[in-house]
Amino acid sequence: MASDSAGRASPPTDRVVRVLDFLAAHPRDRFGLSELARRVGLSKPTCLGIVTSLAEAGYLVRDPVDKTYRLGPSLITLGHRAQEALRVSPAAREQLRRLSARFRATVALSGVVGDRITVLDLVAPPGAHPGVEVGQSYPFAPPVGLMFVLWDDEATREWLARRPTIPLRTDSARLRRVIARCRTDGYLVERLTPAGRRLYALMAGMSADLPDELRALLGELVSDIGERVYLRDENGAGPFDISVISAPVFDHYGRQVMVASMHVGTTLTDDEISERADAVVATADAVTGQLGGVKPQ
Incomplete structure (x- = not known):
């Protein structure tokens, strides 16, 4: 019988959460890919995939000049929806x-x-x-x-x-x-x-x-x-x-x-x-x- 998978952690999801939690803890700062990967303990390729997807969804903003990342506007809408819920x-x-x-x-x-x-x-x-x-x-x-x-x-x-x-x-x-x-x-x-x-x-x-x-x-x-x-x-x-x-x-x-x-x-x-x-x-x-x-x- 297959075991119930409810409650199992998802390592890929955990990595996304780590990135968002870190940036949420530093809302006034911007981080380049190398520093962000180092600070959250991820490889650069893994971190790049995460921040690219988050930026495309509007959850992060990538500065085209200095190529740094910060929290994006989609999180505002998400936060408002969470408050309503x-x-x-x-x-x-x-x-x-x-x-x-x-x-x-x-x-x-x-x-x-x-x-x-x-x-x-x-x-x-x-x-x-x-x-x-x-x-x-x-x-x-x-x-x-x-x-x-x-x-x-x-x-x-x-x-x-x-x-x-x-x-x-x-x-x-x-x-x-x-x-x-x-x-x-x-x-x-x-x-x-x-x-x-x-x-x-x-x-x-x-x-x-x-x-x-x-x-x-x-x-x-x-x-x-x-x-x-x-x-x-x-x-x-x-x-x-x-x-x-x-x-x-x-x-x-x-x-x-x-x-x-x-x-x-x-x-x-x-x-x-x-x-x-x-x-x-x-x-x-x-x-x-x-x-x-x-x-x-």
């Missing part, structure tokens, strides 16, 4: 733009794509350097991803059952308090800590299957699910260093499909947190409405 519309982006302008903050829509959390759209204030970009992804496994499962008991259980990316201890009583409070409030607020910043910097783009040494290092940074969650009236008088404020977006079945987030990265009072959280919830609700979604009671 993931339910990110121009109307949703307008909601992000308004929220960003009101608070001069970076705001984003993210979703779980496969087994990774992926940034689907992002708006930043003029001149800002948000530190994240559209398409950036993180493993969807504890402790990363709490905001994507808070509003659904089954989703929470499934997420907690995933192999954690780092060694964890779970304070079940506190986690229950976090879930109950966030469901009541309609949003999640994460505290800004040096450990949290290092965690997300290290996790960006990584697989959930981390080397043991790195898992141990990350375990020193964050060791309890929900330990960075801000709960009003629990954390003293403040003010507080706040990292991210998030609220859920739902589809027409009442299932969470995305998260709207405001990246704060500064100190806020309780009242300032509430003001921004209410605005994030309003944005998430507006995107839910644009999707024809239903917010669960």
Whole structure:
């Protein structure tokens, strides 16, 4: 009996992906054939065949004078189609733009794509350097991803059952308090800590299957699910260093499909947190409405 080929890798396709990923990581640079082949670890003839086909399709542009390659316009259309497939519309982006302008903050829509959390759209204030970009992804496994499962008991259980990316201890009583409070409030607020910043910097783009040494290092940074969650009236008088404020977006079945987030990265009072959280919830609700979604009671 022939074996099922589903899931098998395609080395020729992998080579194409390597070329595109490399150029995407250097969007302002141009590369000649020799340098590009060397940088992605391909022979010149193999690399030439790939870039020629990609250039003919418009996914790359070849400069006729210096014979260098860069990303092409067909990728713009492809990216827009991908965003539409993931339910990110121009109307949703307008909601992000308004929220960003009101608070001069970076705001984003993210979703779980496969087994990774992926940034689907992002708006930043003029001149800002948000530190994240559209398409950036993180493993969807504890402790990363709490905001994507808070509003659904089954989703929470499934997420907690995933192999954690780092060694964890779970304070079940506190986690229950976090879930109950966030469901009541309609949003999640994460505290800004040096450990949290290092965690997300290290996790960006990584697989959930981390080397043991790195898992141990990350375990020193964050060791309890929900330990960075801000709960009003629990954390003293403040003010507080706040990292991210998030609220859920739902589809027409009442299932969470995305998260709207405001990246704060500064100190806020309780009242300032509430003001921004209410605005994030309003944005998430507006995107839910644009999707024809239903917010669960």
